[in-house]
Amino acid sequence: MGSEQAQQRGPKRHLPVFQALLVTLGMVITTDILKTAPTVALNVGPEYFYWVWVLGGVCSMVGALCFAEMATAFPHPGGDYHFLRTAYGERLGFVFAWSRFSVMHTGWIALSAFMFADYFNAIVPLGTYGSGLFAGGVIASLVLLNLTGKHIGFITQTVLVALLTVGFLSIAGAGVWLTWRGVEVPVPAVSVAPEQTGMAGFSSAMIFVFLAFGGWSDAATLSAEVRDGRRGMLIAMLGALTVLMSIYLALNWAFVQGLGFAGLAASNAPAVELLNRAFGAPGGVLIVLMVGIAAVASINSTLLVGARTTYAAAQDVPQLQGLGDWDERHGVPRKALLAEGAVALLLVLLGSFTQSGFNTMVEYLTPVYWLFLSLSSVALLILRRRFPDTPRPIKVPLYPLLPLLFFALCLYMLYSSVTAVGYGALLGIGVLLFGVVLLGGLSRWASPSQRAPAA
Template identity: 25%
Template sequence: METATKPVNEFVARLGLLDATMIVAGSMIGSGIFIVAAEVTRSVGGAGWMLAMWLLAGLVTVIAAVSYGELAAMFPRAGGQYVYLREAYNPLVGFLYGWSFFAVIQTGTIAAVGVAFAKFTAYLIPAFSDTNFLLDLGFFRLSAAQLVSIFVIVLLTYVNSRGVKEGAALQTFLTIVKLLSLFGLIICGFIWGAKADVWNANWQNAWHLASLTKNGDALSYTTLSALGAFGAIAIAMKGTLFSSDSWHSITSIAGEVKRPERNIGLSLVLGTLVVTVIYVLTNLMYLAVVPLNDIAFAPSDRVGVVAADYIFGNSGTIIIALMVMISTFGCNNGLILSGARVYYIMAKDGLFFRKAGQLNQNDVPGYSLWMQCLWASVLCLTGEYNNLLALVIFGVLIFYILTILGIYRLRRLQPDLPRPYKAPGYPYLPAVYVVIALALAVLLLFFETKYTLPGLGIILAGIPIYYWLIRQPD
């Protein structure tokens, strides 16, 4: 797949502020905004609590983003969070992040987003359904949706192997399209779909914290208190936070951004703010258009489809399917573009396949891109990508916490290191993120043990791999 390798491996800065901002926003917006509101509503019950979960997730994400800006300005080169953890702590901590990133976090997300694209494509072309099995060997089944998801991953990998400008141009176009589409859906919802009686009914008992269950047509509310209330909030926040995840993707390609000491931090702030506003407005629109029970128990959790049916009638499904296809396609492009740079830097450190540390004739890490493509495609075939992704939720939070704490550590250990941008509100604002994320991690450890403990096991499995790698001859 590679025809030439540059004799000198150096990234070329070709991306401006708009490109960087669109990578941030585009990597964040996938299919979550069309789905997650259902689980959130079932977990917390009231409209007020449901909206509060999105507001809190947005606040936490923006705080993390403005804090990461300091690290991005200090280390304006490829690698992102891997580099920050390596510099703030030691190579082992950085590797554990990079190992988890390749094994599940990034590749599992790419696989899951690819299959989401395929599932919504099946609305338009039923032959691409995940129930249309092209091969059934008993122990292994291959569906049309899996093939479509792999095709999309391969296609986007090819586009990004042609150069960062090509990948970024596609990302900017797709992100602008999906931002305009979401704004259009919000406006149409408020103009044509909103009903005063639905809005008023949804806001009755808005702050009654309760879990919702459904048995046939019968609905039941279970009032939550004490530890159960914190558990419900943690489960709800899991969905809203990870609908906003991948906001730090731009830090992985800092070496290809013009004026990275300025544009990385600014793009993080602008991108996360734009997405937070859109997410909150979208959920306000849901509450104005769709009865709360229909949000909570939307078929297959597809709240966006239900809302579109209320707004546009029978054509709503087609409209949402197209929006999700555009959204997930753009999201995967951003993930594929940024992820490969992490493996590139790991390879330069001797902690990944050596070939991944080479740039091709287009000044991008071609081998790294195709390795990522191969493993993400394998995860598509396993059918277990969503479960794998759930396993690392706890670990992802831990790495975020460690990275933010790294700001404090670096200020103490390397006070003279140039800091063109400093985290606003330091030391208090970053501490807010650490406290909230740590509380969420502890609650998930308690309430989601079946995912958090195995997820922690995946991360810790990287320790023997690390010591094996550093003992290998150069």
């Protein structure tokens, strides 16, 4: 009887495949491209501009294939936390869960909130610390919304992603409109020379390309809630990346058509300039609205999946089991959600003091993200060898070539992010190392029967 009750508690397979695809799309689709497209154009030139976006999408799909295999073979609300814990042991699993809780997810939540606040500040001045207060208010509101129940959180995400997709298509439509009218492409008043060329320029460009595609790995946390466990994760992950790559290519085409390649490379706000040329002053209001929708969608999806990782990890650590409670009435990990929101608010406070919240969060989370993505790609090889008889509804083609190629890419991006991001990376790495110290303390406080075995 007790075992049956244990099986009934926790996440249920309630999420339709199409809704899972939209939630996954919400994890990856952001307005980052509105800030990163000029940087990418500046570093690679017109010959390779579209190709680096295709490369970013295809490489992300290779990684998604690896995660889809692990998610369908080992479905779990912890997602890649569960893969890493199973492949490398409980200690590394804990450090990953700590990093996602304190660096990657909460850093991304704060980053998205700061982006919304900065754009809103351009229309309604918020004062010196107003952006931080605005960002904190957005995060707190979405935490409270998700506490009301799983259906509210997922339905909200579906609506937000649909609105954001329409907004991006309107930008692409502005490019079509200007091209159809035959409007002459403006010549930038000041030409901008690339800061880096060759492989250095390519590496810098790919950091920003992958930043725009980032977040697809979080979809693995939905593996225990998607109704069609066999193909649902594959459709959700690859489908979302296919839609996203199509949208990004359309946006970049519109930028080039409406502003010219030199104008795009020299622009600080290409979407604002494009929409102002096509629709006048209301175009700027549309951009702020889009950024707000994108930020809310990104924060909401990150709260949905981040709290599930924290919930899963807390169940495995006796001293943290208070965070491992699942609210059966509302279908959410209530305490984990509250903890996730609290850390994100602390990072907003940090970003407010630096007066550059968005850039601080990019520096803070990027190297840690690529470190664990590289470990996750190798986890596929380990799990294949260790559990050869486990049913795998989805298998990565060209095994082991594709996982090894993705691992090499992750190592390259880890190196590039550490060398290019700056001092903010040290803070993120420092918080990661604090998790190692915390693990040692928890192991020392545990009774012999509770101690996690060495990885």
